Amino acid sequence: MQPDPFATEFEGKRxxxxxxLGFIGSNLALRLVDLGAHVVLVDSLIPEYGGNLFNVxxxxxxxxxxxxxxxxxHSFRYLVRGQEILFNLAGQTSHMDSMADPxxxxxxxxxxxxxxxxxCRQFNPSIRVIFASTRQLYGRPDYxxxxxxxxxxxxxxxxxxxxxxEWYHLLYSTVHGVRSTNLRxxxxxxxxxxxxxxRQTFVGIWIRRILEGLPFEVWGGDQLRDFTYVDDCVDALxxxxxTDEAIGMAINLGGDGVVSLRxxxxxxxxxxxxxxxxxxxxxxxxxxxxxxxxxxxxSLARRVLGWEPRMALRDGLRATLEYFRDNRQHYL
Amino acid sequence: MQPDPFATEFEGKRxxxxxxLGFIGSNLALRLVDLGAHVVLVDSLIPEYGGNLFNVxxxxxxxxxxxxxxxxxHSFRYLVRGQEILFNLAGQTSHMDSMADPxxxxxxxxxxxxxxxxxCRQFNPSIRVIFASTRQLYGRPDYxxxxxxxxxxxxxxxxxxxxxxEWYHLLYSTVHGVRSTNLRxxxxxxxxxxxxxxRQTFVGIWIRRILEGLPFEVWGGDQLRDFTYVDDCVDALxxxxxTDEAIGMAINLGGDGVVSLRxxxxxxxxxxxxxxxxxxxxxxxxxxxxxxxxxxxxSLARRVLGWEPRMALRDGLRATLEYFRDNRQHYL
Numbered sequence: 001m002q003p004d005p006f007a008t009e010f011e012g013k014r015x016x017x018x019x020x021l022g023f024i025g026s027n028l029a030l031r032l033v034d035l036g037a038h039v040v041l042v043d044s045l046i047p048e049y050g051g052n053l054f055n056v057x058x059x060x061x062x063x064x065x066x067x068x069x070x071x072x073x074h075s076f077r078y079l080v081r082g083q084e085i086l087f088n089l090a091g092q093t094s095h096m097d098s099m100a101d102p103x104x105x106x107x108x109x110x111x112x113x114x115x116x117x118x119x120c121r122q123f124n125p126s127i128r129v130i131f132a133s134t135r136q137l138y139g140r141p142d143y144x145x146x147x148x149x150x151x152x153x154x155x156x157x158x159x160x161x162x163x164x165x166e167w168y169h170l171l172y173s174t175v176h177g178v179r180s181t182n183l184r185x186x187x188x189x190x191x192x193x194x195x196x197x198x199r200q201t202f203v204g205i206w207i208r209r210i211l212e213g214l215p216f217e218v219w220g221g222d223q224l225r226d227f228t229y230v231d232d233c234v235d236a237l238x239x240x241x242x243t244d245e246a247i248g249m250a251i252n253l254g255g256d257g258v259v260s261l262r263x264x265x266x267x268x269x270x271x272x273x274x275x276x277x278x279x280x281x282x283x284x285x286x287x288x289x290x291x292x293x294x295x296x297x298x299s300l301a302r303r304v305l306g307w308e309p310r311m312a313l314r315d316g317l318r319a320t321l322e323y324f325r326d327n328r329q330h331y332l
Numbered sequence: 333m334q335p336d337p338f339a340t341e342f343e344g345k346r347x348x349x350x351x352x353l354g355f356i357g358s359n360l361a362l363r364l365v366d367l368g369a370h371v372v373l374v375d376s377l378i379p380e381y382g383g384n385l386f387n388v389x390x391x392x393x394x395x396x397x398x399x400x401x402x403x404x405x406h407s408f409r410y411l412v413r414g415q416e417i418l419f420n421l422a423g424q425t426s427h428m429d430s431m432a433d434p435x436x437x438x439x440x441x442x443x444x445x446x447x448x449x450x451x452c453r454q455f456n457p458s459i460r461v462i463f464a465s466t467r468q469l470y471g472r473p474d475y476x477x478x479x480x481x482x483x484x485x486x487x488x489x490x491x492x493x494x495x496x497x498e499w500y501h502l503l504y505s506t507v508h509g510v511r512s513t514n515l516r517x518x519x520x521x522x523x524x525x526x527x528x529x530x531r532q533t534f535v536g537i538w539i540r541r542i543l544e545g546l547p548f549e550v551w552g553g554d555q556l557r558d559f560t561y562v563d564d565c566v567d568a569l570x571x572x573x574x575t576d577e578a579i580g581m582a583i584n585l586g587g588d589g590v591v592s593l594r595x596x597x598x599x600x601x602x603x604x605x606x607x608x609x610x611x612x613x614x615x616x617x618x619x620x621x622x623x624x625x626x627x628x629x630x631s632l633a634r635r636v637l638g639w640e641p642r643m644a645l646r647d648g649l650r651a652t653l654e655y656f657r658d659n660r661q662h663y664l
Contacts, residue, residue, distance in 0.1 A: 288507045
């Protein structure tokens with residue numbers, strides 16, 4: 001087994017996590033606590049978003065939880081002070097919600113990001129910031145796999161706003177010295193994700209339906225996607241935070257392979273030991289903003305962060321299903 | 333002389349212009365009135381921005397003036413109804429102001445644009461929209477002249493927000509059928525521009541200082557720029573509005589040549605028959621967001637719109653100076 005690159009890097013470090021009770025934030029928090037960091041988790045616990053107190057049930061006495069919304073600029077002026085690292089993960093993630101209510105998406109993914117960065121600039125400019133960006137910035141790929149040089153051409157309001165949010169981070173890094181790195185996440189899955197509906201990821205609703213013994217719907221079916229297991233995502237976040245070379249960069253994450261949605265459904269029902277699904281046409285409002293096939297070239301992450309995805313899709317899906325079978329009552 | 337392509341195209345057309353009392357908006361209004369359009373000019377008349385009632389002094393009885401701010405979503409739900417064309421020109425234009433007060437820039441250049449487009453979608457989806465975008469989206473050029481395929485990489489808050497604003501227009505065109513065209517303007521100059529300070533263009537403050545018999549400052553001096561005379565810009569806006577091929581496109585404007593800022597200062601003082609200037613280093617906060625050399629490849633505008641700049645820089649500067657010599661009391 002390889003030595004843990006984080007063995008001492010986070011010990012005693014003061015770390016702030018926005019979206020800290022959400023899917024990725026809580027998994028990150030578990031790891032940070034394990035590494036000896038002093039962790040403050042900020043979350044709004046808005047029911048439609050990813051925050052869930054149960055996500056951190058095992059570390060409640062080892063973290064500080066601060067309930068506030070990233071749209072509240074006042075709390076952040078206080079919260080950023082004295083922190084050494086900010087993992088800035090809070091976001092509105094639903095593409096469809098962004099089309100139906102573009103202003104909420106703008107407030108969270110643009111304006112709040114600017115406010116957080118302004119708080120850092122004014123009250124803690126030496127903080128290190130890692131921002132959770134998204135492959136949605138690329139829109140419909142011109143080529144596959146998509147590397148960071150691919151044109152940015154978002155196809156929905158969420159993608160446009162996340163792109164502005166990403167660029168604020170780069171700008172504040174370049175102009176104001178608030179050292180930031182943007183990780184462009186692709187589909188991330190694993191324990192503690194939202195499975196109530198498809199707001200965070202469609203894999204969530206698939207798992208819910210399997211747990212409930214109900215068939216799920218695969219829309220389209222032929223689109224290619226890559227998937228990052230949440231532990232691998234956490235690993236990338238941690239690596240970025242201790243890699244100076246990554247400052248001012250935007251870096252893709254990716255998965256251990258590429259599958260069609262139909263293959264994903266097959267694999268998932270396979271490891272679940274059953275489960276039915278139907279393949280259907282995209283609803284027209286989804287089709288208008290669909291990006292077609294996507295998978296990442298994550299060689300930059302390997303070069304700069306020494307990162308690679310370690311969890312095989314099948315194993316990751318199995319672990320995810322196991323988690324939710326044991327804890328379903330906290331997620332439905 | 334070529335036949336006027338707009339001879340009858342705008343006659344009786346109902347046209348809404350945001351930023352209608354500003355520099356480009358008022359010049360556009362003059363032309364639209366001349367072409368027989370029914371024109372509603374919307375402007376906030378915020379003192380720091382470009383609006384100036386004197387700009388439309390000659391057509392006050394031929395246009396409808398509606399004082400409201402694009403950040404007010406309520407008025408737009410009414411104002412867009414029944415209009416056939418929207419020239420969406422209102423914006424926060426100062427790069428430095430966008431860095432000092434990023435939220436105001438965001439409210440005007442992002443949120444208000446989204447609100448205007450939402451109003452169109454809900455209350456007048458068949459309206460034709462022309463959006464005044466900017467070369468600031470490209471950031472520091474990788475190559476010259478800059479065409480529309482150049483990577484988008486804005487270097488200040490204004491550039492990021494204008495880019496989001498542009499993309500909202502493309503998105504609403506593609507997904508919601510609100511037919512839009514984005515024109516990416518470079519430095520535009522001419523009668524009715526703001527000369528009180530450098531908020532709209534540094535050429536403004538140069539002209540003010542010449543009119544006052546005071547020396548002006550040239551920062552840097554070697555940077556290359558192109559300049560569009562406002563009548564040429566108006567010509568492009570009108571052409572875009574009647575060109576279906578331009579729907580969903582972003583198109584560069586440009587100038588009749590390329591000059592360094594030092595050469596521009598020479599030309600300006602030459603046609604002014606005098607005027608002193610000093611060349612100095614960039615102030616450090618400006619330097620951080622300077623884009624270096626820039627000039628446009630506007631061949632797409634020629635191909636799609638049949639557009640080309642007609643006014644030579646020297647003649648345009650002469651006409652501009654003449655205008656402000658006659659009307660300086662309304663602009664200082």
